Amino acid sequence: MAEQTMLEPVVDLAGLRELARDMVVISNRRVPLVPNIGVIGGRHSVLVVETGMGPRNAETVLKFAADYAKGRKLYLTTTHFHPEHAFGARTFAGEATYLINRDQAEDLRLKGPGYVGMFRGLGELVARQLEGVELGQPDIVYDQAYDLDLGGRVVQLRATGRAHSKGDQVVQVPDADVLFTGDLVEAGQFAIFPWFPPHDTDVSGTRWLAVMRRLADDRPRVVVPGHGDVGDAQLLADVRDYLQLLRDETWARRDSAMSEETIVEEISALMIARHPEWAGREWIEKGVGCLCAEHCA
Incomplete structure (x- = not known):
């Protein structure tokens, strides 16, 4: 992840897109460790999706959202607990109602402190954004589904079950046919597998693939990935197809009793040849490790 410290992970309102x-998105402009951030309005309320990393980024997002809302009630949700998505939630306390699914709330409580330390270790530019960070506490916790009425627009929050993380959530806006995926989907990048045994092994390649099959079948008009350019349903198909190929190629080699090191070498070469333009090549190895562990599980 050394490449992710080359640019400071700062939310930039220049990335604003309708x-x-x-409904707008503050694009991450392909800056690592900056998420795409959604702001979704209805007659009486506005929902913010993601906070940016740490209090300073969250202050930028909150100020923009408050100006955008023009007196409407503010809500906040996050697609999962990872630092660039949720570690600014404390800044919204008292200004917005924070709602997430139960598994994500548990991830935030149990794993959040460890991820603060881990991300600070990624370099000075990242550590700077985490100065003074305090983990937020949700105001509303739901189990599997929550329909949020913003006034003339209902936004559907749906827990997907364990995939990229244990508490993944997608945000659907049916009237506009827009889907916010968080890190279940990245544009122009290999899928991020936070596979860090023994510290964190909640990511599941097989369950992630099942989630992507369901999402791809819905074919939304607009897909907002966790990172990278906004696209359409093809983004979902791309991730589905990559995960399926990664699983099939890993398991075929695992069946032949090939060493994991050799599997990583062969599959990395295969995937890079298929997607030479994609970033995040280091995540291929993590994906292979995860799927090797799931092979006989």
């Missing part, structure tokens, strides 16, 4: 009526 997705539909009363």
Whole structure:
């Protein structure tokens, strides 16, 4: 992840883009460790999706959202607990109602402190954004599904079950046919597998693939990935197809009793040849490790 410290992970409002009526995304401009951030409006309320990493980024997002809301009630949700997505939630306390699924709330409580330390170790530019960070506490915790009425627009929050993390959530806006995926989907990048045994092994390649099959079947008009350029349903198909190929090629080699080191070498070469333009090549190895562990599970 050394390449991720080359640019400071700062939310930049220059990345603002309109997705539909009363709905914008603050694009991450392909800056590592900056998420795509959604702001979704209805008659009486506005929902913010993601906070950016740490209090300073969150202050930028909150100020923009408050100005955008023009007096409407503010809500906040995050697609999963990882630092660039959720570690600014404390800044919204008292200004917005924070709602997430139960598994994500548990991830935040149990794993959040460890991830603060881990991400600070990624370099000075990342550590700077985490100065003074305090983990947020959700105001509303739901189990599997929550329909949020913003006034004339209902936003559907759906826990997907364990995939990229244990508490993944997608955010659907049916009237505009827009889907926010968090890190279940990245554009122009190999899938991020936070496979860090023995510290964190919640990511599941097989369950992630099952989630992507369901999402791809819905074919939304607009897909907002966790990182990278906004796209359409092809983004979902790309991730589905990559995960399926990664699983099949890993398991075929595992069946032949090939060493994991050799599997990584062969599959990395195969995937890079298929997607030479994709970033995040270091995540291929993590994906192979995860799927090797799941092979006989």
